Amino acid sequence: MTTATTTGATVSPTRKGASRARAQLTGDSSIYITIFVALVAVALTLGPIIYLGLGGFRSNGQIAADPTGLPDPWVWQNYWNILTNSTFWRYTLNSLIVAGATTLGVVVFGTMAAYPLARYQFRGREGVFIIFTAGLMFPLTVAIFPLFLLLQDLGLKGMWGLVVPQVAFALPVTVIIMRPFLAALPDELEEAAFMDGLTRVGFFFRMILPLAKPGMVTVGVLAFLGSWNAYLLPLVILTGRDAPKTLPLGVTEFQGQNASDFAGIMAYTFLAMIPALVFFLMMERRIVDGLSGAVKG
Amino acid sequence: MTALEASGTGKAPAVDAKASAAGDHPVTPATSNPRRDARRKRLEIAIFVGPALLIFFTFVVFPMVMAARYSLYKWDSRQPFELAEFIGLDNYTRALIGGTDPETQEIFWKAYAEPFWNAVGNNGQIIVLSMLIQLPVAMIVALVLNRKFAGRSSVRLIIFAPYVLAEVTAGLMWMMLLDPRGPVTQMIQGLGLPTPSQGWLEDPTWGFWTFFFIVSWKYIGLAIILFLAGLAGVPQELQEAASIDGASWWQVQWRINIPLIGPTVRVWAFLSIIGSIQLFDMAWVLNKGGSTGQYSTIATLMVDIGTQRNDGGYASALAIIMFIFSMSAALAYMALIMRRDTANGRTRKAKKGVKA
Incomplete structure (x- = not known):
């Protein structure tokens, strides 16, 4: 840079x-x-x-x-009207919960999956990794209707219906970023830890988790942003009056209900942009690193 | 990037060292019984990888397979799938040529194939225009900004900001700006130039270009930031040596900087092509692809048919066609263009971290 x-x-x-x-x-x-x-x-x-x-x-x-x-x-x-309106805050809170839960799921399951793929020797390891890499080719757009039916069949409604698929579709890029990251931690560390009587699982919790924090933050930030901005999945899944709508849906809903209120739409859209911009300012380095890292991969 | 790059380069030897070590003695000396250790290890792997694999197969792979299956049926998606009728590849032939039945072909061509090819054309135009317009513009901006000046990091930050905004908010913002009575119209009229009477997005010819402009505004920051990151990796000595030999600024860019960030450009192009094929959010927010489909994409057509017309089979066929397009674009691109990069030492190291 x-x-x-x-x-x-x-x-x-x-x-x-x-x-x-x-x-x-x-x-x-x-x-x-x-x-x-x-x-x-x-x-x-x-x-x-x-x-x-x-x-x-x-x-x-x-x-x-x-x-x-x-x-x-x-x-x-x-x-003032928007900020004193409880639906705006409810949508913001919904977005926050969904994005937070998605991030948590992606980081936990992604790091767990990346650990054996990076540091264990076993047959089929590369095969499993290739399965995850191939996942990059499966965009959510293609799977959206079957996914909708599947979620209905499984009874995954509301926020869970957003979180679980979003975790699933973010896993490939997470595993792809985390695996080389975990593999790069020096072998001496592992040997020393085993010498001290630590098991592989112990090594994961005591050494990998603290050392992999930068990588976890990177994938977490990307997952959070992806979930926060997501439109198609909420659009298809969050139908009905009581659905816990997220902020992007709130913006289009407001626009639909107040089509002639230009100033109101502008204010609403601008307010909806602010969290993403603030988050970007705080995490700029991580976002750029993560994207160029993902690109390199 | 540095951490990831380092990890990429450090990966290959690490694996080799471990592979040879694993051959001689068990990796974990915690247990003495090798058979029990092997079983324990398998259990650990299952516990670590299992959940991710299960989620992945259930919510990514399974729906994809189901989409392929649904695409072979005539199915009103308001009804249960059990009532659907198997019709083979009819959904596909309808999209491509209006069906095989000569009696209905003319009607079906109008109803199915025409919107389909219109959308495919729009996706294709966006791919081509990204390469012809976004790429050179982003390249020039990156080359010009690739130097020290006051406020450099703020400028980079600002240029990248649209990329992190939600398509919904960015799209609505431009809808406000481009309103027939909005500020852009007024400014252009102020210059004495004509403006489309139906508004920028609804105009039959301007609509697509306006959409392309909005998409470029949203995504060009990624190209610029990636190119700048690539340029930061070009050794300064090379540029200095060339300047000493009398090369002009343009010659240095053309002969040294641009060729050396070739791999970055190619990866961006790859992402851009895949993204263009799957483009949905922005087109949908801007009035669902336009009232006459001026900038409809395969994805907006698919969602329109799936949600408004409830034709689950045909929507699934469109999804699979879109998947085939992105898959073949990805494979062709990797075979033809990225292979050059993997054969070249500099990027091979970075790639190996992933592929090894």
């Missing part, structure tokens, strides 16, 4: 040619191009989101009169 800093360390300042070359590479005039591109990219990314957030502070009359204007005066009503 830090190309420029590493160069500073490896290239000695006495090498005039190199530093001149660097000046040319990261040259004086081209810095303006970089800054220009950076500004355009940031404006295109943030502009729409900021517009959305500001739109929530306007009234429908203001928006109709001048779509591109700023709030004048600032209207707090839209956000």
Whole structure:
């Protein structure tokens, strides 16, 4: 990530040619191009989101009169109505519970499965691993209707109906990330632990779990984000009045019920974005690492 | 990435060392009886791997198999499956050519094959346009940003942010912005340019392009971040040496940086193709693929038929067709393009961690 800093360390300042070359590479005039591109990219990314957030502070009359204007005066009503509405909080809580339970399930079962696949010698080990890898080819989209029927037959309703399939479909990528991670822990550690009388199971609980925490956080973060943003599965499964709807469904429901309330929809959509953005800011490193790690795999 | 990369490279020797060690003596010296130890080990493996395997087979593999089975039946999904009628491959021929019965073929072509091929065309166009537009744009942005400047990490963070937003929220946001009376329309009219009268997304020609723009806004951050991560791995000495020899900025990018991040680009392309085939959320949120299917995809068509028309058999056939598309894209891609990377030492190490 830090190309420029590493160069500073490896290239000695006495090498005039190199530093001149660097000046040319990261040259004086081209810095303006970089800054220009950076500004355009940031404006295109943030502009729409900021517009959305500001739109929530306007009234429908203001928006109709001048779509591109700023709030004048600032209207707090839209956000206030949503934030004092219990359904918004219920949907947020549902999303949180489902995503939390999915994450827990993925991390627990994924790490457990990855441990023997990484550190045991047994026949069929590669076969089991290939089965999980092949799972990457099976998207939830393809299986959605049979899955719906299966969940009905098994009586898995509401949140459980979301959590269990989401864990199942997140397992392949989890095992793929966790296995090399666990395999990379030094063998000496294992030998020393066994010498001290620890069993393989003991080794898992005493050594693997603490040492694998970074990997577990990575897969957990990806699972959480996937579950938090999920749309198709809740859409198909959470039908009916009492279904514990998640936030993405809440957003579309609000839009459906208040189609002409532009300002309200903007406020609702913006509020629904905030948790994901906050989570992203906290976990940015993990998300990027996890994605590029998964990509490498 | 560093941890994973390290694990990838460290994997191969670790396995070899363990394999030879396992041949000589039991791995765990905790028990003295080798037979009891072997049984115990099998039990441990079953307890560790069993739950994951059980969940995986029940909720991933089994529904896939059932989808294949349902696709061979004429089945009103409001009825129990026992009442369904076996019709062989009829659902598939309907989708592809409007069925084999000459009497109904014309009607079925209109009802089944036309929306199907329209959706396939949209998926295909998104794949091609991603390679022709998203890839060069992301590459140029990554190359230009691949240097030190004030606020660099914040810029990267912001560029990546749309990728983590839910499709639902991002889609609705753009629906607001692109409303016929919304800000984008007003700004473009302000420049004196014409705007589509039915709105951006509903216009027969603009609809698809608008959708493609929204999809690109949402996903291009991943490409940029992956390319930047790849560029960080290119040895700086190479670029400096080339500059000393008089290579221009463009020559350095074209001859050194772009070729060296080839593997990253190819992996991104692979993800992009698979993602384009399975595209659903964004198209569904934006008015279910458009009122005349301007940007409907195989997945939105499938869900539409499964939930609105309750044709469980035909929806399952579409699901299987989509699966066949992604599977063959993946296999062809691995055979033709990724093989080059696995034959090349740099990436082989990283790959081995997974495949070994």
